[in-house]
Amino acid sequence: MAEIGKVRIRVPSSIKQGDVVRVRALVIHPMEIVQRRDGKPVDKNYHFINKVVVTYNGREILAAETTQSVSENPFFAFTFRATEPGTLKIAFLDTHGGKYEGTVDIKFS
Amino acid sequence: MERTPSTSHITRRTLLRALAVVGLAGVSGPLLGPDAVPAQGTLGALQPEEKVEATMKRLFGGRPIKDGSSAIKLDIPLIAENGAVVPVTVEVQSPMTPANYVKHIYIISDKNRRPMNAKFTLTPAMGTALVGANVRLGETTDVRAVAELSDGTLLMAKREVKVTVGGCGG
Numbered sequence: 543m544a545e546i547g548k549v550r551i552r553v554p555s556s557i558k559q560g561d562v563v564r565v566r567a568l569v570i571h572p573m574e575i576v577q578r579r580d581g582k583p584v585d586k587n588y589h590f591i592n593k594v595v596v597t598y599n600g601r602e603i604l605a606a607e608t609t610q611s612v613s614e615n616p617f618f619a620f621t622f623r624a625t626e627p628g629t630l631k632i633a634f635l636d637t638h639g640g641k642y643e644g645t646v647d648i649k650f651s
Numbered sequence: 652m653e654r655t656p657s658t659s660h661i662t663r664r665t666l667l668r669a670l671a672v673v674g675l676a677g678v679s680g681p682l683l684g685p686d687a688v689p690a691q692g693t694l695g696a697l698q699p700e701e702k703v704e705a706t707m708k709r710l711f712g713g714r715p716i717k718d719g720s721s722a723i724k725l726d727i728p729l730i731a732e733n734g735a736v737v738p739v740t741v742e743v744q745s746p747m748t749p750a751n752y753v754k755h756i757y758i759i760s761d762k763n764r765r766p767m768n769a770k771f772t773l774t775p776a777m778g779t780a781l782v783g784a785n786v787r788l789g790e791t792t793d794v795r796a797v798a799e800l801s802d803g804t805l806l807m808a809k810r811e812v813k814v815t816v817g818g819c820g821g
Contacts, residue, residue, distance in 0.1 A: 562778035575787075576697070576764075583700075588692035603776040609698045611760065611768040611787050613736045613818070619783030623776060637692030 545570045549644030551632060556651045563624050568617045569634045569642055575610050591616060593635040598648075599628035624648050698765040703795075706759060706766040711805060716797065719743075719806025725796045727812055731788060735818025739768075740783035741796040743806070747773075753780035755799040762792035787818045 548570040557563055571591055577584045588610065596604040603622050622630070627649050634642045701709075707716075726740035745753045752775045758768040768786045780798070788794070795809040 564781070566783075574692075576694070583694055585694045586692075588697070590692060592692070598776065601776065603774050604782070605772040606782075606784075607770040607772075608784075609765060609767055609769065611698075611763050611765060613785035613787055617738070617783075617785045619740060619781070620771075621777055621779045621781045623778035637696075 547571065547634075547640060547642035549632065549634065549642055551630070551644045551646045553630070553646055553648070557624050557648060559624065559626075559650050561624050562621050563648070564619065564621050565630065565646075566617065566619045567632050567644065568615060569644070570615050571634070571636065571642070573610060573612060573614045573616060587637060589636060589638050591634050591636045594618060595633045595635070596620065596622075597631045597633075598622055599626065624650070698767050700764045701766070703759065703761040703766045710757065710767070711797070714803075714805055716805040716807045718808075719798060720808045722806055723796055723798055723808035725794070725808045725810050726783075727794055727810055729811075730813045730815070732815045733818060734788040734790070734814040734816055736785050737788050737812065737814075737818075738783065738785050739794065739796075740781065741798075743780035743798045745780045745800070747775050747778055747780055749775045750801070752801050753798050754801050755797075756780065756782055757795075757797040757799075758784065758786060759795040759797065760786065760788050760792050761795065763787070763789045788812060788814045789817045790814055 550568045552566045553563055573590045574588045576588065590610050591608055594606040594608060595602060604620050608616065629645050630648055631643060631645045722744045724742040731737040739758055741756050741758065743753045753773050756771045756773065759766050760768055769784055771782045773780055791813045793809045793811050795807055798806045
């Protein structure tokens, strides 16, 4: 549990200007599923990521609403067009108010 | 602490959490709009348990959904040994220009208790309309990918995935 919120982001090692870059991101998170007791769902504050926001130099490029039907330690892949060098930031928000961020610097080679 | 099932839903814990959420929204600034405030994870705030037809109706109303199997590439294993982790990649053929792009991609699995897996909101800055995620599947089921284009057209592709061990309690 100590590792909750650890974000890993992978981008290709060499990026040229204007390339469409494929990014893979992973966050360590339990993504609790609904517990049942006597067949009835237990009402409590389930701990799972319900929002993912990707920004590139401050501009939002992708947002996702996720549910508990997403795996434990969620993995996401997406692309973006690298028009300028900058910072790609991925923020994961969960139902307990947690915010886990990962950033990666995009440089052209 | 055992919590008694309260009908009011307002306990000290939920109240504190609500306050924490307000604080978070305050610092996250203009980037995350008011709709970015995380919903609480209590049962009432979760996706409802429903049949997939009800989900489709709730998400898309009565709007016609066209067959998009030629435009949508749904990359998903035919047989998933472990339903807890099923990699899905959805790619929609689209120029992704500000005039014509894919606005939303939904991943929906028919037989999950809460069929909607994820909803992605895309922008033209992405270059291609490609998203991937690992999802949970409760049992052998059809998986649908629905793309909503910027002009409002809905396209759908679906594929059956055989699940050996289900991975979904909820």
